[in-house]
Amino acid sequence: MKNKIQKVRAIGGITTALLCALALTACKKEQQQQAAPPPPVVTTVSIQKSPVLLTSELPGRTAAYRIAEIRPQVNGVILKRLFEEGSDVKAGDSLYxxxxxxxxAALNNAKAALTRAEANLPAIQLRVDRYQKALENKAVSQQDYDDAASNLKQAEADIQYYKAMVDTAEINMNYSKVLSPLTGRIGTSSVTDGATVTAYQQIPLATVQQLDPIYVDVPQSTTDLLGLKKRLQNGQLTYDGATVTEVELMLDDNSTYSHKGTLQFRDVTVDPTTSTMTLRMVFPNPDGELLPGMYVRAIVREGINKEALMLPQETVTRDRKGNPYVMVFRDGKTYRQMIEVDRAIGNMWMVKSGITEEDHIVLEGLQKISHEGAASEDYKGVFSRDSAGTEEAAQ
Known part of the structure; x- marks a missing residue:
């Protein structure tokens, strides 16, 4: 009897403990439900189409506008160099x-021969005149007259010949002073005083380069060129008049060159090894800041995209594969929306596809919504591109 009473008491204690545990669990669940946080608040914006000037940033090198390799045109010995290496020279300046x-001496000899020929001409002319009168009176034979007339023509030809000899001697005399054919900057001299030079020798005496204006040559891939032409043809891009040929220049230290240039021409052939063609620009260079061979980056204008969708860069995230996406708010929830971007424009992305003007894009609060889910929206209206970046786009 006593054992039965003890068993009943034990069962009753266990039951009481279980009931207490169940009650405590129910209370905790109720407290947790009461303490559940509200959905996160995200700031959203929408975007609208607007015109954007598109540009391409292309690396290139500067090149002299004109180059003249100085070579002697006569044989001789250099008596004196008449310029300072690295100085600016003008067209017509004496260099050597x-x-x-x-x-x-050759000029004096030619002049003397010409004088002698001119001195002989009057006597020969008089002889021909006398023979002509004598021939009319049959005092001389026709052969004698013909010989005299032939001597006259030969004397006249000798005068022309010696005149040409004088001209040649004067030209060679002038060539003994080597002149600069253009205005520019001259480099180092390959010869010194006393050196023997030959006419049109292979090694130039020096090189003069015209640096104002100056060329900038940059390669452009045929893929980019064909894509640009296609966008212009289908109306995605339009030219903005004369400014389409205007080019800006970035120097190697990332500073902007103070003068703007113009696109002169595109090469007519494609390099088969690189599938690129050369664009040549011309820039003023009055201060000589640009030198041949410098590395630069040309900002070439492509055209205007009149219906560009510009997206703030802070709204774009990339997945593990590097694909860009944005978070959009719709019907009380945030969703991941994959997009395709074209290029960066300041601190904006130009979007090719994936979003529209109707989408509400999460601008702030992305750290609160690492995945899709319920959220509360604070809509700020259309995002202002002017407050976020420049209007020009660099590819």
Missing amino acids: QIDPAPFQ
Whole structure:
């Protein structure tokens, strides 16, 4: 009897403990339900189409506008170099003096021969005149007259010949002073005083380069060029008049060159090894800041996209594969929306596809919604691109 009473008491204690545990669990669940946080608040914006000037940033090198390799046109010995290496010279400035003595002697000889020929001409002319009168009176034979007339023509030809000899000697005399053919900057001299040079030798004496204006040559891939032409043809891009040929320049230190240039031409052939063609621009260079061979980046204008969708860069996230997406708010929830971007424009992305003007895009609060789910919206209206970046786009 006593054992039965103890068993009943034990069962009763266990039951009481279970009931208490169940009651405590129910209370905790109720408290947890009462403490559930509200959905996160996200700030959203919408975007609208607007015109954007598109540009391409292309690396290139500067090149002299004109180059003249200075070579002697006569044989001789350099008496003196007449310029400072690295200085600016003008067209017609004397650069070298070749020993003029042999050319002066040749000129004097040619002039003397011309004088002698001119002195003989009057006597020969008188003889022909006398023979002509004598022939009319049959005092001389026709052969004698013909010989005299032939001597006259030969004397006249000798005068022309010696005149040409004088001209040649004067030209060679002038060539003994080597002149600059253009205005520009001259480099180092390959010869010194006393050096022997030959006419039109292979190694130039020096090189003069015109640096104002100056060329900038940049390669452009045929893929980019064909894509640009296609966008222009289908109306996605339009030219903005004369400014389409205007080019800006970025220097190697990331500073902007103070003068704007113009696109001069596109090469007519494609490099088969790189599938690129050369664009040539011309820039003013009055201060000589640009030198041939410098690395630069040309900002070339492509055209205007009149219906570009511009998206703030802070709204764009990338998945593990690097694909871009944005979070959009719809019907009380946030959703992941995959997009395709074209290029960066300041701190904006130009979007090719994936979103529309009707979408509400999460601008702030992305850290609160790492995944899709319920949220509360604070809509700020249409995002202002002017407050976020420039109107120009660089590819």
